Every structure is written in structure tokens, then in C-alpha cells.
Amino acid sequence: MTATDTYLLLRAFCDELARCGMEDACTAPGSRCTPIVLSLVREERIRCWSHIDERCAGFFALGAGKRSGRPVAVTCTSGTAAANLAQAVIEARHARVPLIVLTADRPPELREVGAGQTIDQLKIYGDAVKWFFEVGVGDATPAALRFVRTLACRAYWTAVEGPPGPVHLNFPLREPLVLDRPLPLPDDDTGRAGARPYVTFDSGGPGAPAGGAPPSGRIVIVAGSDRDAASARELARFAARTRIPLLADPLSGARRGEAAVAHYDLLLRDPEFAAAHQPQVVIRTGDLPTSKPLRAWLAGLETAQIAFDPDGAWHDPDAVVGMRIRAPYRALLGDQELRTDGDWFASWCAADEAVAGAIERTLGDELSEPLVARSLGKWLAPNATLFVASSMPVRDVEEFFAAREEGPRVMSNRGANGIDGTVSSAFGALAAAADEGPVVLLIGDVALAHDIGGLLAASRLRLALTIVLLNNDGGGIFHFLPVAGEADAFEEHVATPHGLDFSRAASLYGCAFVRAETVDALRSAVETSLAGNATTIIEVRTDREENLALHRRVADAALAALRTVAG
Numbered sequence: 085m086t087a088t089d090t091y092l093l094l095r096a097f098c099d100e101l102a103r104c105g106m107e108d109a110c111t112a113p114g115s116r117c118t119p120i121v122l123s124l125v126r127e128e129r130i131r132c133w134s135h136i137d138e139r140c141a142g143f144f145a146l147g148a149g150k151r152s153g154r155p156v157a158v159t160c161t162s163g164t165a166a167a168n169l170a171q172a173v174i175e176a177r178h179a180r181v182p183l184i185v186l187t188a189d190r191p192p193e194l195r196e197v198g199a200g201q202t203i204d205q206l207k208i209y210g211d212a213v214k215w216f217f218e219v220g221v222g223d224a225t226p227a228a229l230r231f232v233r234t235l236a237c238r239a240y241w242t243a244v245e246g247p248p249g250p251v252h253l254n255f256p257l258r259e260p261l262v263l264d265r266p267l268p269l270p271d272d273d274t275g276r277a278g279a280r281p282y283v284t285f286d287s288g289g290p291g292a293p294a295g296g297a298p299p300s301g302r303i304v305i306v307a308g309s310d311r312d313a314a315s316a317r318e319l320a321r322f323a324a325r326t327r328i329p330l331l332a333d334p335l336s337g338a339r340r341g342e343a344a345v346a347h348y349d350l351l352l353r354d355p356e357f358a359a360a361h362q363p364q365v366v367i368r369t370g371d372l373p374t375s376k377p378l379r380a381w382l383a384g385l386e387t388a389q390i391a392f393d394p395d396g397a398w399h400d401p402d403a404v405v406g407m408r409i410r411a412p413y414r415a416l417l418g419d420q421e422l423r424t425d426g427d428w429f430a431s432w433c434a435a436d437e438a439v440a441g442a443i444e445r446t447l448g449d450e451l452s453e454p455l456v457a458r459s460l461g462k463w464l465a466p467n468a469t470l471f472v473a474s475s476m477p478v479r480d481v482e483e484f485f486a487a488r489e490e491g492p493r494v495m496s497n498r499g500a501n502g503i504d505g506t507v508s509s510a511f512g513a514l515a516a517a518a519d520e521g522p523v524v525l526l527i528g529d530v531a532l533a534h535d536i537g538g539l540l541a542a543s544r545l546r547l548a549l550t551i552v553l554l555n556n557d558g559g560g561i562f563h564f565l566p567v568a569g570e571a572d573a574f575e576e577h578v579a580t581p582h583g584l585d586f587s588r589a590a591s592l593y594g595c596a597f598v599r600a601e602t603v604d605a606l607r608s609a610v611e612t613s614l615a616g617n618a619t620t621i622i623e624v625r626t627d628r629e630e631n632l633a634l635h636r637r638v639a640d641a642a643l644a645a646l647r648t649v650a651g
């Protein structure tokens with residue numbers, strides 16, 4: 085990483101601030117902040133107001149922002165300089181004034197080692213800012229340039245939307261802090277065409293989003309985890325009515341109806357299918373689904389991607405979303421008649437059906453992890469809740485759950501993807517709505533061991549949870565990752581087999597325990613547990629290597645099935 089990288093990234097950042105509408109910025113002198121100050125000054129669309137004292141700079145920016153209603157940037161060097169902006173930041177928060185604070189900092193290797201003018205600047209303004217972000221240091225690759233563009237947009241839109249207020253970005257900067265030659269020309273081409281910001285933002289007022297005709301042609305909807313069950317139903321109806329393929333994670337509640345494409349994870353593993361099905365518009369709702377092939381496909385599309393989220397959540401690790409709308413999809417699209425492509429729709433549906441057939445044939449009726457996930461999706465009543473643990477259970481549910489008009493509600497702790505606390509969360513879901521229907525927990529052995537103490541809720545709180553335990557004696561997920569090849573440490577330190585006999589945990593915590601060895605036995609154990617009033621652990625023993633091989637066989641069969649559809 086060189087000074088050129090730093091300046092290229094900061095130029096893109098300032099360009100983006102200007103595209104969003106920034107007109108004013110305040111600077112204060114220092115050494116570490118040189119790249120930020122010079123980049124702001126060299127951005128012609130932004131007026132820069134120089135100050136000696138950071139406290140004055142902060143309050144000046146506050147006044148400017150209050151008057152214009154637009155975010156004003158203020159930058160300063162590291163150390164107590166940053167602390168001097170605190171009062172203005174606090175005032176901006178309480179007075180609802182948009183402010184973007186850009187502090188310079190030492191890079192990580194110069195922190196807490198006695199380097200000069202270095203203090204802890206992380207979250208230095210506490211909760212007074214609406215958003216804090218530590219920017220990091222790196223090369224000016226196209227991906228990094230796109231990222232800083234989204235970062236500038238996000239800072240800008242966060243400062244103005246909702247109640248306006250301050251945001252804080254901390255920039256670690258490495259020496260050299262000045263360029264030894266001018267920046268290379270022409271400009272980087274990672275910005276959007278025209279003068280448009282990289283990400284526009286719409287707070288979901290009535291009418292179509294700014295500058296937007298209704299989408300048409302080859303559209304797909306990607307629906308991730310959503311808290312609004314009614315909205316998911318409507319989304320499925322909307323997709324069916326307008327004939328838009330609906331790539332719905334079961335966590336969305338929208339994997340239902342004629343438009344649901346249940347097996348996108350397998351479809352998009354096929355490079356030919358993925359390349360031949362490039363949409364013109366992607367509509368995203370809810371959180372981003374877990375599926376890696378789906379994420380990779382979305383990341384590589386040169387396509388308009390519109391994200392609807394009523395809370396304005398920013399789910400876009402690949403920096404590809406071009407429009408964010410802080411509203412449910414129906415606020416803008418619900419009643420629209422869209423001109424969509426019928427052949428396109430039919431082609432997704434036919435492919436999905438072919439893959440569903442390949443799954444059924446390959447899984448057969450031998451009990452396996454994928455078959456457990458698929459079967460629960462078919463068996464459970466619509467009033468049931470299936471709580472799914474992180475690791476393979478949530479992936480298998482996403483990959484293998486068939487679309488169903490009225491299936492169970494599916495939930496998972498996917499906020500931070502932890503395997504911790506899953507048992508307790510499932511009990512909590514049951515406690516909150518026991519009169520609405522039963523809760524079934526699908527969980528791996530490591531996750532169950534991690535929260536084994538959660539089982540105490542069964543007896544102390546008198547809750548009857550049905551726990552389907554996929555026991556492969558370790559973390560089966562890691563066999564799918566490159567680390568599986570590191571033979572010296574894989575088994576002991578990554579897969580972590582434990583040899584636990586969960587029947588003993590069941591008796592310790594007063595739960596029933598059954599081991600199921602066939603699909604029929606599993607089904608009847610689940611039904612018995614659902615009809616009873618005791619928490620039951622139903623164990624299905626599997627083998628991690630065989631599980632990996634089975635997943636591969638399914639993927640191969642899906643590919644072969646797609647070839648027959650295409651041919």
C-alpha cells in the first residue's frame with residue numbers, strides 16, 4: 085500500500101460525498117490528516133473552510149449544516165484534536181444536525197506503543213454519533229474503491245436520514261502522507277455513470293423512487309430473512325402475479341407460491357445456468373440469504389440492484405446495491421403492473437423443478453442431514469415454528485427445503501451467525517408463542533453442547549420443545565472448507581469431535597431422548613414429541629465425511645438435471 089493508494093481511495097471517497105450533495109467541509113491543520121485535508125481541498129465541488137482550532141471547526145460545521153440541511157464534513161488530525169470535536173458532535177446529535185466527522189489516526193502498528201499524538205479514537209464520541217466506522221488501510225483495488233464509495237454514501241445518507249445527526253469515520257493513515265507524483269489519470273471508473281452517487285437512498289415516501297421508472301424485463305427477487313410474515317405472503321403473491329422468479333430463503337417466509345424458486349443455491353452453482361440467467365434488475369428484500377453461490381452470483385452482476393428494508397439496514401458486503409429504499413417493497417411496487425419476461429420466468433421454474441427431482445432421487449429415503457431438513461419442511465404444520473441452528477442446519481434448510489404453499493415458520497439466529505445460545509433462543513421462541521403452535525429445533529451437536537445449559541428451561545420453565553439433533557460428532561461444516569485439508573490439526577482443533585452421549589444430558593435435564601435410525605422412525609418420534617408435553621431430544625447420527633459426499637452427489641445430480649433441461 086502506497087501514498088497513491090491512500091489518495092486514490094480518498095479521492096473516490098470525496099467524489100462520492102460531492103455526488104451525494106455535499107457542498108461544505110471544514111479542515112484543521114495537522115500532519116496525519118494531510119491526505120484527508122488535501123483530498124477534500126482538491127475536490128472542486130466541495131468548499132473547504134480552514135480553522136486553527138478543532139473546536140471552532142466543529143461548531144462552524146455544525147452551523148453550516150444547520151443552515152443548509154446538508155451534511156458538512158469536518159476533519160482533524162489524531163490525538164486530542166479529535167477530542168476537541170466532541171462538543172459539536174454532541175450538540176449536532178441533540179440539535180439533529182447532519183455532520184460527518186473524519187478523524188485521522190495512526191495505523192494499528194503505531195497504536196498503544198508510545199507513538200506520538202496517538203490516543204484511542206475508536207468510538208470516541210460514544211453514542212452521540214449515529215454511526216461509527218473504522219475505515220482500515222489497504223490497496224486501491226477496484227473492490228476497495230467501490231467500498232469507499234459506498235462508505236461515503238452510507239455516511240452521507242446516515243447523517244441525513246431519520247433524525248439527522250453526526251457520523252464518525254476514523255481513518256488510519258500510513259506514511260508517506262504526501263504523494264511523490266500526481267495521481268494517475270484518468271479517474272478511476274468505479275463511480276456510477278453520469279454524476280449519480282454510487283448508492284442513492286430513498287426513505288420510502290409515496291411514489292416511485294427518485295428517477296426510477298418501474299423495473300421491467302428480466303427481474304429477480306431475492307428474499308432473505310424477514311420479520312414481517314404478512315409481507316412475505318404478499319411478496320409471494322406479488323411475484324406470482326407479476327411472474328418474477330422469487331429466490332426466497334425459507335427464513336423469509338416467502339418460499340411459497342408459483343414463483344418460488346426453492347433451489348437457487350444448487351441452480352447457481354452451475355456456471356452455465358448462472359451466466360445464462362443474468363437479470364436486468366435485482367430486487368432484494370430482508371437480510372442477505374446465507375447461500376454462497378447466490379451471494380457470489382449477486383456480487384458479480386452488472387445489474388441494477390435495489391434493496392428494500394423498512395429499517396434501512398445496509399446488507400451489501402460486495403458493494404453492489406445501487407438503490408436503497410427504506411420501506412417494504414410494497415410501498416413502491418405492491419400495486420404495480422410490471423412488464424416482465426414470461427420466458428425468463430418459465431426457464432427459472434423449469435430449472436427449479438428439474439433440480440427438485442434430482443434432489444429427491446439422490447436423497448432417496450435413507451436418513452441423512454439433507455433429508456432431515458427437507459422432511460421437516462414437508463411434515464411440520466403451518467402453525468409450527470422450526471428454529472434452525474447456525475452451521476449446516478441453516479444451510480441445509482436453505483438448500484433443500486421445498487416450496488410449500490403453507491409451511492412452518494422458519495427462524496434462526498443469523499444476526500451474527502453464532503452457534504451460541506441456540507437452545508435458549510428456541511425455548512424463548514416457544515415461551516413467547518406457545519399457544520400459537522409447537523416449536524421444533526433443528527441443531528447440530530456442537531451447537532447443542534455449547535448451550536447445553538439451556539436445556540434447564542425444559543423443567544424449570546415447563547416448556548416442551550422438540551429438538552432434532554443432527555449428531556455427526558463435531559462441526560460437519562468444516563469439511564466443506566479448505567481447512568479440511570490441514571490434516572495435522574483439522575480433527576482435533578477444527579472439527580472438534582467430543583464423543584458426548586446426549587442421552588445423559590437428556591436425563592440430567594429431565595428431557596426425553598429417542599434415537600431415530602430411519603425416516604419413518606424420525607417422523608413418528610417428531611409426531612410423538614409434538615403430541616406430548618415433554619422436551620424431547622431426537623437424535624439422528626450421521627457421519628461428517630459421508631455428509632460431504634452426499635452433498636456433492638446432490639450437486640452433481642442437479643447439474644446433470646440442468647443439462648437435460650437446457651438441452
Ligand SMILES: Cc1ncc(C[n+]2csc(CCOP(=O)(O)OP(=O)(O)O)c2C)c(N)n1
Nearest residue numbers: 475476502503504528529530531559560561
Ligand atoms: C459462538 C460461535 N463460536 C464458533 C463459531 C464457529 N462455528 C461455526 S459452525 C461451527 C461448528 C458447529 O457444529 P455443529 O453445531 O455440530 O453443526 P455442523 O457443522 O456439524 O452442522 C463452529 C464452531 C460460531 N459460528 N459461533
Ligand SMILES: [Mg+2]
Nearest residue numbers: 528529558560
Ligand atoms: Mg455437528
